[in-house]
Amino acid sequence: MVGPVARLELADVSVALGGRDVVRGVSAEVSEGELVVIVGPNGAGKTTLLRAIAGLVPARTGSVRVLGHDPARVARRVIAQKLAYLPQHYELAFPFVVEEVVLLGRYARQRGLGIASAEDLAAARAAMAACDVATLAARRFDELSGGEARRVIIAQALCQGAQCVLLDEPTAGLDPAHARAVFATLRAQCDGGVTAVVVTHDLDLALRHAASMWLCADGRLAARGAPDAVLDSAATRSAFGVPIHVGTLPGGGRFAVPA
Amino acid sequence: MARGSSFISAAGTRLTGRRLAGTVALCALATLVVGGLAPLIGTDTTGGAWRHSLLPLDAYWRDTPDHVVLWLRLTRVLACLVVGAALAGAGCALQALLRNPLAEPFTLGISSGASLAAVVAIRLGAERVLGYGAIGAASLAGAALALGFVWQLGRIGRQLPPATLILAGVTVSMFCSSASVLIQTTSDFSDVSHMLVWMVGGLDAVQLSAVEIGAPVIGVGLFVLIVYARELNALAAGPESAASVGVAVARTQSVVFVVASLLVGVAISLVGPIGFIGLIVPHALRGVLGPDHRLLLPASMLIGAAVLVGCDTVARAAIPLERLPTGAVTAVLGIPFFLAILLRQKRSAAMWGRA
Numbered sequence: 316m317v318g319p320v321a322r323l324e325l326a327d328v329s330v331a332l333g334g335r336d337v338v339r340g341v342s343a344e345v346s347e348g349e350l351v352v353i354v355g356p357n358g359a360g361k362t363t364l365l366r367a368i369a370g371l372v373p374a375r376t377g378s379v380r381v382l383g384h385d386p387a388r389v390a391r392r393v394i395a396q397k398l399a400y401l402p403q404h405y406e407l408a409f410p411f412v413v414e415e416v417v418l419l420g421r422y423a424r425q426r427g428l429g430i431a432s433a434e435d436l437a438a439a440r441a442a443m444a445a446c447d448v449a450t451l452a453a454r455r456f457d458e459l460s461g462g463e464a465r466r467v468i469i470a471q472a473l474c475q476g477a478q479c480v481l482l483d484e485p486t487a488g489l490d491p492a493h494a495r496a497v498f499a500t501l502r503a504q505c506d507g508g509v510t511a512v513v514v515t516h517d518l519d520l521a522l523r524h525a526a527s528m529w530l531c532a533d534g535r536l537a538a539r540g541a542p543d544a545v546l547d548s549a550a551t552r553s554a555f556g557v558p559i560h561v562g563t564l565p566g567g568g569r570f571a572v573p574a
Numbered sequence: 575m576a577r578g579s580s581f582i583s584a585a586g587t588r589l590t591g592r593r594l595a596g597t598v599a600l601c602a603l604a605t606l607v608v609g610g611l612a613p614l615i616g617t618d619t620t621g622g623a624w625r626h627s628l629l630p631l632d633a634y635w636r637d638t639p640d641h642v643v644l645w646l647r648l649t650r651v652l653a654c655l656v657v658g659a660a661l662a663g664a665g666c667a668l669q670a671l672l673r674n675p676l677a678e679p680f681t682l683g684i685s686s687g688a689s690l691a692a693v694v695a696i697r698l699g700a701e702r703v704l705g706y707g708a709i710g711a712a713s714l715a716g717a718a719l720a721l722g723f724v725w726q727l728g729r730i731g732r733q734l735p736p737a738t739l740i741l742a743g744v745t746v747s748m749f750c751s752s753a754s755v756l757i758q759t760t761s762d763f764s765d766v767s768h769m770l771v772w773m774v775g776g777l778d779a780v781q782l783s784a785v786e787i788g789a790p791v792i793g794v795g796l797f798v799l800i801v802y803a804r805e806l807n808a809l810a811a812g813p814e815s816a817a818s819v820g821v822a823v824a825r826t827q828s829v830v831f832v833v834a835s836l837l838v839g840v841a842i843s844l845v846g847p848i849g850f851i852g853l854i855v856p857h858a859l860r861g862v863l864g865p866d867h868r869l870l871l872p873a874s875m876l877i878g879a880a881v882l883v884g885c886d887t888v889a890r891a892a893i894p895l896e897r898l899p900t901g902a903v904t905a906v907l908g909i910p911f912f913l914a915i916l917l918r919q920k921r922s923a924a925m926w927g928r929a
Contacts, residue, residue: 371814395820402818408673408810409865414588419808423820428868429804430591453587475819 320347322479322510323368327377329534330360330367336375337363339534345512347478350505352521352542353514355531356555361514362403364531365481368512369400381479395423399475401482405468407456413467414452417443420471442474443467445500447493461488469497479510486517498524518559518571522546530554546571589866597869601876608880609655612887613647626891647890652789653780653844654886654900655879658851660792660841662878664834665852666871667799670806671830672739675860675915678853679838682739683746685847687720688713688839690750692772692846693757696765710784710843713772717839720746725831775846775901777886788840795837796875802830803867810865848901850908851878851885857915 323345330338338360345351353361366372367379370386379386386394399420407416420442421435431439443449446466456464469485482501486494498520501511505526515521521528521542528545530538532554538545545551546559560574587593618627633640661679668677679685695701695712724746728739751773758769771779805826808816813823841848855878856870863869882900885907889898 366814369818371817391817391822392820395818400818402815405811405815408675409670409860411807411810411865412587415807415864415866416811418588419811420819422804422808425804428594430594430868431588471819 321345322347322349322382323512324380325368325377326380328364328367328374328379329376330363330372331375332363332372337534338367340377341534341536342377343529343536343539345479345510347510348505348508350501350511350513350524350526351529352525352527353512353529353531354516354518354521354545354551355537359531359554360534361531362483365400365483365512365514369398369481370394371400392423395475395477397477398479398481399472399477401468401472401480401485403483403487405464410455410457412452413448413454413456413459414439414443416456416467417448417470417474420473420475424476438474438476439470442470445473445503446470447496462490462493465489466493466497469500473500473504478508479512480504482511482513484514484516486515486520494520518546522561522569522571543569543571587864589868594869597863598872598876601873605655605876605880605883608883609651612651612654612883613644615887616643616647616891649782649785650777650780650886650890651883652782653777653785654883656785656789656792657841657845657848658855658879658882659796659875660837660878661848661851661882662855663796663799663871663875664837664841665878666856666867666874667802667806667830667834668852669856670809670867671827671834673810673812674740675857676853676912677740678849679835679842680747680847680849680852682743682835683720683724683750684717684743684835684838685842685849686747686750686754687723688717688842689773689847690754690757691716691719692842693754693769696769696772697757697761701768707784709772713846714839714843716750717835717842720750721832721835721839771899772846774899775842775848775904776889776897776899777845778897780845784844788844791840792837795833795840798833799830799837800868800871802826803871806830806867806871807865846901848882848904850904850912851882853915854908854911855881857911 321344325341325343328338328341329336341364353364355361363372367374368381368386370379373387381394381398384394386398417439418431418435421431421438422429425435440449443452446469448463448466448470451459451463451467456467459467465485465488469482472480472482485497489497494517501513502524505511525542527540528542529536530545530551532550537550537554538548543561546561552558558574559571561569561571564570614629614631614633616627618625629640629644633644665678668682669675692709692713695709700708700712724739724742727742730738754773758766758773761769805816805821808819808821809826817823856874859870859873859877863873882904885904886900889900889903892898
């Protein structure tokens with residue numbers, strides 16, 4: 316039997332920022348169609364780990380592979396066709412409208428002046444529908460609410476058409492319904508073969524939608540595995556300083572709350 | 575979609591091939607009309623009195639005394655067209671690169687560096703030894719030196735953060751203008767008026783041979799900037815977001831910065847430092863056409879050319895017998911614009927927050 320193909324491979328990755336190791340000796344793999352969430356306290360190195368996978372910050376030691384490529388060395392255009400990255404903060408210097416912002420995600424697939432093709436427009440419309448921002452298409456991005464802007468950027472990442480997506484706190488600032496919808500969309504993308512790695516503080520949604528969970532503490536992966544097992548572990552308790560209670564709802568659904 | 579209803583307005587619409595072609599054609603037509611009419615406008619000082627005069631359109635082809643006057647003015651208009659396009663194109667690209675609508679050849683120290691080099695060359699008498707071209711060459715070298723210095727001063731490792739770059743630019747700019755003034759005040763009277771051209775900018779001394787050399791260089795530079803328009807769009811979200819959608823950020827920053835500075839250097843070597851064209855034109859057009867640089871860059875170049883021709887016609891013909899320095903005219907017309915941008919930015923408190 317052939318196992319699932321590893322899309323992302325991290326081998327003993329350490330990343331230094333300002334002379335200090337922020338990520339230390341992380342080794343892990345993410346397979347095709349897998350939805351991995353990274354949880355951990357503030358300053359644990361989650362964002363830096365994600366940026367290292369995206370090739371936006373070089374690994375000091377160890378190796379990062381995205382579909383076999385080193386993302387910090389291969390041309391950005393090549394990486395962007397395989398991997399989309401949603402940063403934690405996104406601010407535009409000029410007043411582009413929503414549709415233009417989403418279409419920026421198609422950069423790596425366009426040539427010449429990059430006038431949007433039928434294929435580009437179809438990808439953008441599908442992504443905007445999935446993120447519930449289709450009705451905002453003609454609105455100025457800088458005039459959106461925080462949650463709306465967040466959803467637009469998620470749509471930009473999805474319309475990139477990459478096999479791997481990395482999202483840094485996609486649900487920050489979103490109302491509960493839209494936060495759940497974002498995870499449901501990601502789940503559907505992963506069922507279609509996309510590999511997703513998501514940094515989040517939304518433990519409850521992570522528990523329900525993720526296939527596996529990485530606990531990041533002090534730059535290391537302190538625990539890895541099924542979300543309920545990781546949330547229930549002693550490592551999680553010590554990392555957050557409070558125990559996380561994982562329970563079952565009367566209807567059978569799971570929930571996670573700080574106890 | 576209310577704001578997106580008109581053909582030209584960009585609000586609420588993505589760029590289509592039809593809109594790009596239509597808008598660029600319209601801008602080109604406007605520039606052609608302004609450039610074609612400007613040489614006909616002037617003053618008549620014959621007969622002891624002065625008055626405004628308008629040459630007949632047939633002066634273009636009929637062999638009359640008017641024809642000679644027209645062709646003399648045409649050199650000046652041609653210089654304005656290429657310099658205006660270069661300054662507006664470079665300003666637009668630098669604003670995108672630095673994510674700052676106030677970025678301009680002046681704020682980056684390039685203009686002052688070029689001025690200082692020209693002033694030094696005049697003080698040393700380079701013109702008497704090497705001819706008129708020596709001053710132009712010196713100012714080009716000054717622009718390049720100032721750029722190199724600002725680049726080294728502003729960069730942190732391989733990164734080029736907008737805030738430190740502007741800070742470095744302003745520092746170099748202050749130093750160069752002060753040094754120019756110091757040199758000017760200790761110079762001969764005959765040199766001082768000559769220096770003034772290189773410190774304020776004017777087209778009285780521009781020669782067709784210089785325009786013939788400068789125009790192709792500027793043309794190539796402008797083309798390169800348009801090639802990078804899509805990268806500049808992506809950079810509006812910052813270097814990291816641009817990189818994550820596939821932009822080669824370091825290459826884009828280097829190429830655009832060097833090309834924009836070269837454009838400014840060549841423009842200054844032709845006519846001296848002319849300010850505010852690179853600031854006003856892209857800013858005003860961004861409000862009308864939207865921020866997409868695939869449209870904004872070519873439109874800025876064309877309208878920048880037309881605006882400088884207009885300003886120069888005012889400088890040339892507004893007060894007969896007194897030719898105003900064109901750079902002073904653009905500055906006087908431009909400063910209210912600059913203040914308006916500044917006030918609006920202040921109100922939204924976004925100017926440095928987004929740098």
